Amino acid sequence: MKLNTHVWGSGDRTALLVHGIMSDHRTWRRVGPALADLGYRVIGVDLRGHGESGRGAYSAEIFADDLVETLPAGAELAIGHSLGGMALSLAVERLAPVRAVYSDPAWALGQGMSVDPAVFVEFRHATREMIAGLNPRWEEADIDVELATLAAWDPQTALSLAGENAIDRIPERPVVPSLVQAADPSFLISEDLKEDLAGRGFEVRTVKGAGHTVHRDDFDGFMASLDGWV
Template sequence: MQLHTHEWGTGDRIALLIHGMMSDHRTWRRVGPALADRGYRVIAVDLRGHGASGRGTYGARLFADDLVDTLPTGADLALGHSLGGLALSLAAERLAPARAVYCDPAWALGTDGAVDPAAFVAFQRLSRQVIAKFNPRWEAADVDVEVATLAAWDPDSALSLSGPHAADHTPAAPVVPSLVQVADPSPVVDAALKEELVRRGFEVRTVRGAGHTMYRDDFDAFMRSLEGWL
């Protein structure tokens, strides 16, 4: 499937941004321009079932295949958050970016019972006030974006990763130089997995005090954690 994309900047280097579940390219409203200011042409997608992209059958490998169908190969940087990190890892060998960043990647979502993707369906009914209450560090613009992206999201995309469809897609090794950014605390990357990822050859950095959508909880800390990877 060809995905809807949004771009910032006209630099010679290319950066790819892949959002998480329930979101779309608008979640990168600060990250995209910040990378453009660093000389990148930034391309952000809406995954299938999200934003302005098409609907249809869902599954982890379909999310990845769409990235390959839509995005250029050989980008200088590819960054995926949560579900976007899962999709990126399954597409990384084919996309062949110079560097990959996995922001709190949901590689084993639904397999340990800690986070059930089916529970995300209820999030679509949350009011703006509730979203703001649960995310007190977000700017008002981020709350507005969350309301808009939830309205544009197909919850069936979450059901495709739950129950019998859940699988552990944690990479055996990075196929390109790779950084894993971990929230503090993280709902998807625990201490044992952090140690295992280091053993497998990933660089792992914890963004202290920031939640799962760390680039909205603490944008400055998120950007500092990318030092040396941009």
């Protein structure tokens, strides 16, 4: 499926942004322009079932195939958050970016570190007050985006990763030079997994005190943790 995309900037380098579950390209409202200021042409996607992209069958592999069908190969940088990190890792060999960043990726679904998908489905009806309470460091604009992206999200995307599909997809090795960026604490990337990933050849950095959506919870910390990667 060809996905809906949004572009920031017109630089001679290309960066790809892949959002997490319940979100869409609007989650990158600060990251996209920041990378554009660094000389990138930044392409953000709406994964299928999110934003303005189409609906249909869902699986981690299908999300990855859509990225390959939509995005250019050979970008200088690709960043995937949560579900987007999972999808990017399954597509990275075909997309062949120069560097990849996995921000609190949803790889360890089979290790009891994930939230029950039913919780995500219920969260679709979250109020502004609930979102603000859960994310006290977010700006008002991020809460606006969260409400808008929840309204444009198909909850079946979460259910497709439950049950027998809740399996580990931890990469055996980095296909390209890769950074894993962890929240603090992270319900997806345990301390043991950080050590394991480092042993597999990933660079691992933790953004101290940042929640799961690192780029919204601590934008400055998110950008600082990309030092040497952007």
